[in-house]
Amino acid sequence: MHHSFYSVLVAVLALLSCLSSIPPLIVHIKAKNLATTVLILSFAIPNLQNFLNALIWPSANTQLWWNGKILCDIEAKLYLGAYVAVDGALACMFRHMANIFDPERLTVSITPSLRERRINLAIELFNCILAPAFVMGTHYLIQQKRYYIRPISGCTPSVDWSWLSVLLMSLWPLLLCLAATVYCAIATLRLWRHRKEMSDVLGGRRSGDIRLYGLACVVLVVYFPFTLVAFAGTLFRRMHKYSWGYIHPPGWADDIVYQVQGVQPSFDRWAQIVTGYIIFGFLGLGHDAKQMYRSWLVRLKSRLAKRGHGNEPTGRNISLSIHDGESAMEHGSLTVVTDNAEAAGAKAVVQNNSPPTRPAG
Numbered sequence: 001m002h003h004s005f006y007s008v009l010v011a012v013l014a015l016l017s018c019l020s021s022i023p024p025l026i027v028h029i030k031a032k033n034l035a036t037t038v039l040i041l042s043f044a045i046p047n048l049q050n051f052l053n054a055l056i057w058p059s060a061n062t063q064l065w066w067n068g069k070i071l072c073d074i075e076a077k078l079y080l081g082a083y084v085a086v087d088g089a090l091a092c093m094f095r096h097m098a099n100i101f102d103p104e105r106l107t108v109s110i111t112p113s114l115r116e117r118r119i120n121l122a123i124e125l126f127n128c129i130l131a132p133a134f135v136m137g138t139h140y141l142i143q144q145k146r147y148y149i150r151p152i153s154g155c156t157p158s159v160d161w162s163w164l165s166v167l168l169m170s171l172w173p174l175l176l177c178l179a180a181t182v183y184c185a186i187a188t189l190r191l192w193r194h195r196k197e198m199s200d201v202l203g204g205r206r207s208g209d210i211r212l213y214g215l216a217c218v219v220l221v222v223y224f225p226f227t228l229v230a231f232a233g234t235l236f237r238r239m240h241k242y243s244w245g246y247i248h249p250p251g252w253a254d255d256i257v258y259q260v261q262g263v264q265p266s267f268d269r270w271a272q273i274v275t276g277y278i279i280f281g282f283l284g285l286g287h288d289a290k291q292m293y294r295s296w297l298v299r300l301k302s303r304l305a306k307r308g309h310g311n312e313p314t315g316r317n318i319s320l321s322i323h324d325g326e327s328a329m330e331h332g333s334l335t336v337v338t339d340n341a342e343a344a345g346a347k348a349v350v351q352n353n354s355p356p357t358r359p360a361g
Helices: 005-020 022-030 034-056 071-100 114-142 163-193 195-199 207-235 267-283 287-310
Strands: 147-150 154-156 256-258 316-324 329-338
Touching (some): 005 267, 022 034, 034 114, 034 154, 034 207, 071 154, 071 207, 114 163, 207 267
Antiparallel strands (some): 147 154
16 A cells, blocks of 8 residues: 655654653653643554554545444543543643632642642542543444545544533533633643742742643643634534434445545644644653663663673583594593683683503503
8 A cells, every 4th residue: 555755754753742642641651640641652552543544544445445434442541531631631730730829829838738649539530531431432322424535634533513522522521621721721821920939949849840840831732722623613513403314324334435535634633743743842851750760771781791791601611522433442531611701810620531552562
C-alpha cells in the first residue's frame, strides 16, 4: 500500500509524541496525581491511535482499505472518552491550583483532612473517570453509523444529531470546560494578588505546581475555543426527533462509511500530537523527572558494569591426552591451570610424564 507524505509524517510525530508522554506519566502515577495522569493518558492514547491509523489507512484509495471492525469500535469510544476526560482533568487541576494558591496555604503547609481528601477524590473520579465512561457507554444510543473511516485520521465516531445527542455527549465537555475556566480565573487571580509571597516559594516545593498550572493554562487556551465551536456547531445543526429505529436499522452493524476528504489529517489530530510534546516540555523536564532519568542512568551503568565483570575469565583448565593404540604406550598428559584474573599474576603448572624406554630383546 502506498504511504503518502502526510501519513508518514503523522505516524512518526504521533509515535514520538506518545513515547514522550511516558516519563511524565510514570512520575505522576508514582505521585498519585489522578487528574494529571488522566490528562496525560488523554493525549497518549489518541496519539497511539493516530500512529496506527496513519499506517493502516495511509492514502485515499478506499479499495485497499480494511473495514476496521473491532479496532474502530474501540477507538471511536476512546476518542469520545478522551475528549471529555481532557476537560474533566483540567477542571480538577485548576481546582487544585486554586486551593494551593490560597493565601492561607502559601506559607503554611496545611494537610487536608480526611473529609477533604474524600471530597477531592470523589470530584476527580467523577470528572476524570465517570463522566468520560458515561459518554462512552451512552454513545451507542446516538450512534447512527457504526463509524467513519477517513484517510490517515482513521476511525472516527458517528453521532446522530438530535436533542438526546446534546444531553448525552455535547453538553458534558462544555460544562467541564466552563468549570475549568472558572477555577483557572480563581487560581490566576490568587496568584497575581499574592505573587510576592509566591515568588519566595517558586524555587522550592511549589515549582512543580507552577509547571502544572502553566501546562493546564496552555491546554485550556487551545481546547476551550475548540469546545465552544463544537457545541455551537451542534446547536446550529438541523436537529430531528430521536428515533431508535432510525438510528439502528437492520444491517446497522455493516454500516461503515468511508469518507475521502483529502489526505490531510483533521485539526484535532494535529492538536493531540502537538499537545503531547507540550506535556513533555512542562512535566518531562521537571525536578522529579530529572531525578528519575538519573536513577535510570545509574541502573544502566551498574548493569553494564556487572555484565562486563561477569565476562572476565575466572579460570581455565586445559588437558591434552594422546594415546597410541598401536604401541599401547601412554605418552603423557599436559595440564595447565590458570588462577582467577583478579590475582596478582597467572600461574601455570605443566606436568609432562615421559614414556619409559622398552628394553632390548
